[in-house]
Amino acid sequence: MGSADLVAQAKRAAAFAAVNKHVTPDVRVLGVGTGSTVVFVVERLAELRAQGQLHPELVCVPTSFQSSQLIVAAGLRPAELNDLPADGDGLHAPIDVTIDGADEVDAELNVIKGGGAAHLREKVVAAASRALVIVGDSTKDARVLGDKWAGGVPVEVAPLAWRTAKAQIERIALPGAFELAAPAATLRQAVRKAGPVVTDNGNFVLDVCFGRIHDPPAVERRVMMVPGVVEVGIFSGMACEAWFGNEDGTIACRIPQSMAKKHE
């Protein structure tokens, strides 16, 4: 088996394990992430549906055009977040659980997302979920963000503001929060289309390299303050569990390190 096949197999194993644990027949509203690992999440959902093991009224909230297409192709029912009824606690977190991929995950399960430019909708859906579960292959599993992922932090920006936002992001100074003396931002270019990537929301994406990120919540908050920034691809403190598939066929499941310590 080639290396790409082994990585796909690892992603599939993680996705299947997460679905098996979290998508029980009592789950009524499911958030479906975006990316190559989520393809396997939906493959498993289709199997469970065919076996009659899903809630008969299950609806799936997509996080992108791709995610919506996968849901429909698998015979599952898509639902818009705004159309879901409010829950009792007033927080409007009507989604039981969301399963999504990631570009990198640190020891506390802070996550970099947006390699597929879907992080705005992904974060909105994650925030409306009672649990966010991450799936990926073991190359995503890092101690500190920036240890492995070299693609930078995706930042969705309004097209009219991309140059000013880029300049302001590159001037961010947060002593101790990240490795580089100054962040470096690049406008993401499209493949097989001239010009920049345009997101599902009609915006552009800056990929911002910070080096290793020691304080993800501080970086996330600071970048969000730049005018024109729509969403930052750092998800701090949102994920409760991550599943990583290894090329040897084994799977690892992790919870945030601080929570694991409390249970020791």
Ligand SMILES: O=C[C@H](O)[C@H](O)[C@H](O)COP(=O)(O)O
């Ligand atoms: O924008 C895309 C998403 O955040 C993806 O979930 C992330 O890039 C991971 O994708 P993949 O499973 O393809 O590595």
